[in-house]
Amino acid sequence: MLRNVWVIPLIPAVSFVLILFFGKRLPRKGSEIGIAAVGIAFALSLVAGVQWIDHVNDAESAAGGGESASGAVLSAAAEEHDEADQGPPREGEGQEDHGVAGEGQGGGAGAGEGEGGPAEEGGHGVEPVVTGVTWFEIGDKPFEVGTFVDGLSVMMLFVVTLVSLLVHVYSTDYVHGDRRYTHFFAFLSLFTAAMLFLVVSRSTVQFITAWELVGLCSFALIGHWWEEKPNSDAALKAFLTNRVGDIGLLVGMIVLFFAAGSTFDIPTINTLANEGQISHLVLLVASCSLLGAVMSKSGQFILHTWLPDAMAGPTPVSALIHAATMVVAGIYMVARFYGVFWNGLLIGDSNINLLAVVGAVTVLGGAGLAFVQNDIKKVLAYSTVSQLGYMAMALGVGAWTAALFHLFTHAFFKACLFLGAGSVSHAVHSFDMKADMGGMRRFMPRTYLTFMVATGALIGIFPLAGFWSKDEILAGAGQLGGGGDGYVLMLVAGVLGALMTAAYMTRCVYLTFFGEPRGAAAQHTPHESGPRIVVPLCILAGLAVVAGFVNLPDTGAFSGIPESLALRFEHYVEPVAPYFPEISHPEFDIGIALVSTLVAALGISLAYAYWFRGAFHGGTERSRALRAGYRVLENRYYFDHLYTGIVAGGIKGPVAKAVYWFNQNVIDGIVNGVGIGARRSADWVYANIDQRIVDGAVNGSGAGAEGSGQLLRRMQTGKVQQYGAMLFGGTVVLAGIIVFAF
């Protein structure tokens, strides 16, 4: 399977075509094809995951030789493998989660080094599974396309297919009866195919293609209900904002192409970057360009503005594309090209760098904006922005595994939150928390329960998924970096972000599920959604509970955890190979864990006091500073004003005028000058060459022919006797010549 992983994206791609052509004639309007295709893709991803785990174990046993430690690792891994094997057939959430746990940890062999184990063992690495066919050749240089599978790809395959499958099932109910139901499923299939294609890309060309394809699907699905102007505007905004970043992507990829000696091959590029064969300056330029693409695709400040607007699309789309999968493409890109970023931004040696700063700003900026939104999906959208900031920050401080682990857990609990929000809005036909919700926990107990679990995971309550991943990020920010000082600013931002996350989620939960029903919720009694909505919610909530256990720390307070259970995610996902930099890992820090938990509790209690108890109300009326702050947040830091008013306005005004002047005077001058010159020379050519020489020759030959004809026609009198006389005269002349000359 690992060598034939190209089949996995192909299945949804075929499904897209089938749905488009035959969907409308089928009894369930094409949704059955989509679900079947994604289901098969999910099953194949599980197979790929199991095989990857085997692959890692084989590589270790080959490298470890007779050392006892490696034997322990091997048996541990075998256990995991068994779990993974048994997972899929069972339908229960908990059991499936175990399967997930085993599966999700495809990855590098580094964990063998754990605690005083044979660290050298990691040095041998686990070869990724690379396949390729030659696409075209220029000269004798072949350009290959193919698949590049390592733990990261396998983990992404699993996340994408699982969330996509659940969203497919959810959508059959949620968009039931929609006028473009079939197209909706066709595009979900295409999106899934594109995203899977992205994660197994081997060459940068494939990567860019898939990157643009997921952008296209995002555009099409945001604008699913394009008849309403705001929706099509939001789709355009998403598309255009992404184009800005895509320029960075193209520039970065081209720089890397030339820097790595004209190759599109991703492992080669990373290997060369790691071995120091590409100069630091080039890598810096490449990583800064690529960072633009990360900012647009993964909603980092300052190109995050499209993501909240993208909530105009149907809720399942928001869950799948704008929370769990597509928006993490930027994070995935950094993780995939980590050799470039690591060496370009000197992540291992510095205490502050661009990627980490962008991430930290996004954590705080996104969390701040989530406070003032009344639309439940926009709260979640800004929350997504903020969490993506955590991931970018983690990558920026060098905590690669923590970032990917957070991506993994975030996909589940954020998809669960979005789908829960969709379930609520399905019942009240509105997204406005303040106007149309409140008290929903009485009407929708299951949605409420799953939403609360996912909220807990997002806030980082102790045993839930978000606790482990967020804590790892904070530990990384505190311990990694040059000189052992850690990325202090990032640590502070992360902790503050945790406080704000707790507070805005408490507000969101309060407005939605507590208090008295308002508006639509009060007018007609809402009821719980059907099983096709609730079951995916339950599965995701279950994952939100247990996903964190796949990467239990084995240091600090958790040093008692047996090695076979600890750091499974890191063990299988993190590559240990020449194409991946040698990163160090943070240790579990009980202090940071306690602080972040306390801070989250503080956030919850502050928000609880404000909304549930009504403390501190009227602050914005009394304090000018608070009022100003509220207004800034309400206007989203004026970013939209900046873009439409200042940037776009600036271009429309003076810049446009200057361009117009340039156009009128310089370009038109050149064009007109060229035109006039051409006309003059053409006139001269016409008068002299064409009229005189060419026409002269033509007319002259005609006139000559006519003149000679006139001369000769006199002889043609038609009189027989004249002809006879000439004949006779000629004979006489000939006779004279013959007689006298010879």
Next chain:
Amino acid sequence: MLLNQFLLLAAVLFCIGVYGVLARRNGVMVLMSIELILNAVNINLVAFGAYRDAIAGQVFALFVIAIAAAEVGVGLAIVLLLYRNRASIDLDTVDSMKG
């Protein structure tokens, strides 16, 4: 043998024939002049044949007479058609091939 006299006679006849062919406007007269030319040739052939005591000259003369008869037959037919079409056999008026 008096060859000179025969040759002189033939030359005179030939000249009269050439003049007739080139100068006469009547078609029948032109045909008759052609007969004069041919007969001048015949006199030459017979005279040289007798002079060199060879029979070939007389045989050629017989051939020429036969061909002259055929030529006059064709020529008179043309002149006849000309007269039927134009009520005239004046050769100066026959110039429809004028360029």
